[in-house]
Amino acid sequence: MIVAENLTKRYGSTTAVDDVSFTVRPGQVTGFLGPNGAGKSTTMRMIVGLDAPSAGRVSVGGHRYTQSRSPLTEVGVLLDAKAVHTGRSARVHLRAMAATHGIANTRVDEVIALTGLEAVAGKRAGKFSLGMGQRLGIAAALLGDPQTLILDEPVNGLDPEGVRWVRQLVRHLAGEGRTVLLSSHLMSEMSQTADHVxxxxxxxxxxxxxxxxxxxxxxxxxxxVRTPRASDLAGALGSPDVTVTDAGDGGLLVAGVSARAIGDLAAERGIPLHELTPRTGSLEEAYMALTEGAVQYKTKEIA
Known part of the structure; x- marks a missing residue:
């Protein structure tokens, strides 16, 4: 379990993280979201002791990460896939990490196989593509078979197979009762992966x-709803609880009433329907609405 209590980080006059409190519980995948500059990476760095909080505290498994006797076996971390000696091969890099904790080389071979690095394990990490570098970073995070996993943008640069593999991996680990904190800007992927946000x-x-x-x-x-008698249907749906907006091309977007009720009403009035498609809200829509006033770096909309 990860517990942040009134966590604050200031850099001079800039407050990057402001009185943040949350709990990441075991047994579920917790998505960590926010616009660029929102403080996600700074918070993750404070969790693992790379940045010291200006105020507040954060614990992993009941104590500060810096107090861990065996960090690799307690917390697996991927914050920067480029944090690797570029002249070492993937296998040598992982073996060097394993040696610091007395982890057997057989475990190194296991995570190499698990992350799909077998064909390039003997190559220098500095020559890796972005996607292969991500796989190596994930292998390093998994090396100690930890109970807590913290991954910052782990699918960045991965192909569709790799993205699906990461999704299946973190859900499997959460299913084993582990604590998983996952950051990503891919809302469609997060909607399929996270239980809590x-x-x-x-x-x-x-x-x-x-x-x-x-x-x-x-x-x-x-x-x-699409119908050649859109105005008739809109009039029939008139109610304080129902909102009808023009979707163009004979289409209406109707909120406040079910598709079944619309179909029944259209049948009663003899109004033909060419389409009747329910649309549920998405995580991306919720995220955009939620963060509308919290975006630090806004781009100009294209007309």
Whole structure:
């Protein structure tokens, strides 16, 4: 379990993390989300002792990470896949890490096989592609078979097979009762992976909830309806609880009533329907709505 209590980090006059508190529980994948500059990476660095908090505290497994007697076997961490001696091969890099904790070379071979590095294990890590570097970083995080896993953007640079493999891996590890904290900007992937979501914005926690609850709270379900008699259907649906908006091309977006009720009403009025498609809210929509006022670096919309 990871517990952050009133965690704050200041760099001069800049507050990167501002009074952040949360708990990452075992047995589930916790997604760690937020815009660029929100404080996610700084928070992860404080969890593993790479940055000292200006105030507050954070523990992993009941104590500070820096107090761990055997860090690799307690916490597996991927914060920067490039943090590797570029002149060493993947196998030598992992064996050097393993030697610091008395981990057998057979375990090195296991994680090499698990992460798909067997064909390049003898090659210099400095020559690796971004995706292969990520796999090596994940192998290093798994080396000690830890109970807690902290991964910052682990699917960055991976191909679709690799992305799916990471998803299956972290869900499997969480299913074994381990604690998994996972950061990613890929909302579609996070929606398939995370059970719980913590969202930072401008250094503060702006959401901390099970993923389905977050989506329900920040999106609305709609039904896309297409009919040659759109105006007639819109009039028939008129109600204070129902919202009807023009979707173009004879289409209506209807909120506040189910697809079944729309179909029944259209049948009663003799209105033909060419499409009747329920649309549920997505994590991406919820995230965009939630962080709208917390984006530090905004881009100009393209007309």
């Amino acid at each position: 913590i969202v930072l914005g401008r250094g503060r926690v702006i959401a901390d909830a099970p993923l389905p609850d977050l989506v329900r709270a920040w999106t609305r379900n709609e039904v896309l």
